[in-house]
Amino acid sequence: xxxxxxxxxxxxxxxxxxxxxxxxxxxxxxxxxxxxxxxxxxxxxxxxxxxxxxxxxxxxxxxxxxxxxxxxxxxxxxxxxxxxxxxxxxxxxxxxxxxxxxxxxxxxxxxxxxxxxxxxxxxxxxxxxxxxxxxxxxxxxxxxxxxxxxxxxxxxxxxxxxxxxxxxxxxxxxxxxxxxxxxxxxxxxxxxxxxxxxxxxxxxxxxxxxxxxxxxxxxxxxxxxxxxxxxxxxxxxxxxxxxxxxxxxxxxxxxxxxxxxxxxxxxxxxxxxxxxxxxxxxxxxxxxxxxxxxxxxx
Numbered sequence: 001x002x003x004x005x006x007x008x009x010x011x012x013x014x015x016x017x018x019x020x021x022x023x024x025x026x027x028x029x030x031x032x033x034x035x036x037x038x039x040x041x042x043x044x045x046x047x048x049x050x051x052x053x054x055x056x057x058x059x060x061x062x063x064x065x066x067x068x069x070x071x072x073x074x075x076x077x078x079x080x081x082x083x084x085x086x087x088x089x090x091x092x093x094x095x096x097x098x099x100x101x102x103x104x105x106x107x108x109x110x111x112x113x114x115x116x117x118x119x120x121x122x123x124x125x126x127x128x129x130x131x132x133x134x135x136x137x138x139x140x141x142x143x144x145x146x147x148x149x150x151x152x153x154x155x156x157x158x159x160x161x162x163x164x165x166x167x168x169x170x171x172x173x174x175x176x177x178x179x180x181x182x183x184x185x186x187x188x189x190x191x192x193x194x195x196x197x198x199x200x201x202x203x204x205x206x207x208x209x210x211x212x213x214x215x216x217x218x219x220x221x222x223x224x225x226x227x228x229x230x231x232x233x234x235x236x237x238x239x240x241x242x243x244x245x246x247x248x249x250x251x252x253x254x255x256x257x258x259x260x261x262x263x264x265x266x267x268x269x270x271x272x273x274x275x276x277x278x279x280x281x282x283x284x285x286x287x288x289x290x291x292x293x294x295x296x297x298x
Contacts, residue, residue, distance in 0.1 A: 006225050007059060016144075021256070025074040028236070029249075035219055039242075040239065043237050047194050053278045074155030079236070080123075083187065084248065087194050098146060098149040098150065099135045099137075099146050099150075099151045100135060101133045101146050102134060102135055102136040103133075103134050103137060104131055104132060104157040105131075105132060105161055105233075106124045106129055106130065106159070106160050106163045106164060107127070107129065107130045107132065107154075107158055107159065107160075108126055108128065108158050108159070108160045108164050108233050108234075108236050108237040109123065109158050109215070109229060109236060109237075109240045110125055110126065110127060110128055111126045111130070111154050111155065111158045111159075112124075112154065112155075113125065113126060113152050113153070113154055114142075114152065114153045114154070115152065116152070116153060117139050117142040117153050118142075120153060125206060126154075128240070129163055129164050130193060131163070132145045132146075132147070132159070133147075134146070134156075134159070135148040135151075138156055139153070141155060141156055142154070142155065142156060142158065143155070143156035143159055156233075157232065157233055157236055157257065158233060158236055160232075160234060160237060161233075164237050164240075164241075171280055172193075172245055172248050172249065173196060173200035173201065174193065174298055176195065177195065177196055177199035178199070178203065179199055179203070183195060183208045183209070183210040183226075184210065184215070185211065186210065186211035187211060187220075187223045187224075187226065188222075188223045188224050188294060189252070189294040189296065190224070190250030190293055190294055190295060191223060191224060191225065191226045191289070191291050193248075193249045193250060193291075193298055194226050194242065194246075194249050194250075194251065194291060195208060196228055197245070197249060198228055198238060198242075201241065202234070202237075202238060203236075204234075205228060205229070205230050205234075205238070208227060208228060208229065209229065209286070210223070210226055217288045219291075224290060224291050224292070224293055225289060225291070226287055226289045226291075227283065227286045227287070227289075228287040228289065229286045229289055230285075230286060230287060231284065231285050235254060235256060235286075235287055236256070236257070238256075238287050239254055239256040239257075239261075239287050242254055242287070242289060246263060247296075248296055248297050248298045249291070249296045250291045250292045250293070250294065250295040250296030250297075251289060251290070251291055252290050252291060252292050253288075254287065254288065254290075255273070255283045255287070255288040256270075256288070257275060257284055258272065258273050258275065258283060258284065259271060260273050
């Protein structure tokens with residue numbers, strides 16, 4: 001007997017029975033199915049039993065909308081202009097620039113030219129009286145010159161602001177000195193020859209030392225010596241002149257800048273002397289001249 005709200009369905013095998021409520025179930029064999037029609041027919045129950053698709057919950061795509069703009073790049077990631085670097089070309093160009101010339105000087109003797117001070121290579125020998133360009137740069141006893149646009153080095157003491165007087169054969173003057181002849185008192189003829197030759201050739205030199213009677217053991221005590229008070233490159237010029245004319249002036253010995261030259265050992269040139277402790281004792285402030293007495297030829 002079938003009561004109210006009860007539907008008896010005969011389902012052979014795995015057939016599908018459609019229930020009045022709209023639900024479908026696979027029922028094996030025959031069964032009595034009880035169903036509360038009041039609940040099954042409600043909209044709440046239907047909404048719970050209905051499978052909701054995820055796509056149904058997504059908003060519809062608008063294919064015609066504009067593409068979203070890209071997010072702004074952070075400042076620290078923005079591409080910056082590259083920092084300029086010194087190029088090899090600029091470096092080479094700077095290195096190739098010649099030293100700055102600040103003036104010119106003259107060589108007071110035949111002068112060796114070196115690549116660098118002390119450990120350099122000898123490149124050339126400049127003749128006495130050669131005009132050279134200088135930079136004003138000094139390294140101890142060395143001075144920088146510019147030759148063919150390149151830095152070169154020479155001994156500073158052999159450079160002079162004025163051109164040395166030409167040494168003309170037979171041109172040794174014996175005229176009385178304009179600066180006076182009082183120093184000649186007590187001197188031998190050779191010492192007087194030296195004084196007059198220097199005062200006429202180098203009129204800027206006005207200070208001399210002659211006879212010193214109390215200086216026993218020295219040529220000064222016998223009038224056979226003269227001190228020419230001069231310094232620096234001019235002193236070297238005087239010393240070179242006297243050495244070149246030693247026969248005419250009757251010179252036997254020269255001492256200058258802690259070096260000595262003698263007729264007896266003239267082939268050795270200037271020879272170094274021991275340090276005597278000061279400028280005067282080492283003859284940095286004067287040229288000492290010793291003479292034979294009266295053997296000069298002028």
